[in-house]
């Protein structure tokens with residue numbers, strides 16, 4: 001169950017408290033309030049999409065958390081979109097714990113989930129490009145992602161002028177070109193129909 005453990009170095013305001021061990025594990029419903037507390041400050045700064053408690057409880061099985069002293073200090077989700085495509089979303093670490101390997105450990109646990117599920121590609125829409133590069137992701141053209149990806153983005157104040165970078169990690173070789181479900185599938189949300197006047201560039 002545990003993907004990784006480590007030690008958080010005490011930050012200045014923690015005084016002389018001994019470093020506590022942390023571990024990465026699949027999220028439980030009791031972690032959801034802690035996950036929301038990590039996400040909310042990043043929503044205000046525009047780094048993350050807002051998530052309601054309902055959305056988080058419904059996607060609890062997507063999440064891995066980093067827990068220190070029963071406190072959630074980091075979290076991230078792997079959301080499967082298609083046979084060959086999953087997304088890392090809502091990945092955040094408490095600011096006191098940045099730069100100590102927590103984010104990378106969560107990212108690795110999510111990639112292990114993807115491998116276990118047999119998903120061949122994982123992408124992220126992010127500003128943290130160096131962080132995702134350290135996990136083996138590369139930058140791709142955002143327009144190669146399926147439109148289904150943008151269904152959550154409708155709730156973002158930046159939509160449709162999104163400046164996030166699309167990054168992808170392939171577990172096996174794939175031909176270049178669009179990824180995920182074919183655009184003519186009925187379950188693919190057609191944003192051009194939903195949002196009057198919107199035109200999405202085609203690859």
Ligand SMILES: CC(C)(COP(=O)(O)OP(=O)(O)OC[C@H]1O[C@@H](n2cnc3c(N)ncnc32)[C@H](O)[C@@H]1OP(=O)(O)O)[C@@H](O)C(=O)NCCC(=O)NCCS
Nearest residue numbers: 090091092093098099100101102103104126128130131134
């Ligand atoms: C991005 C974030 C999750 C990184 O978590 P973290 O625990 O601080 O990162 P780690 O300590 O595990 O660092 C892993 C690697 O990423 C690099 N990295 C992390 N943050 C970075 C930054 N801001 N700029 C450049 N490189 C960074 C580290 O140097 C490290 O590289 P290495 O493995 O080659 O040494 C964290 O800064 C965060 O919560 N940011 C706000 C939310 C966010 O942007 N989420 C991104 C996805 S939505």
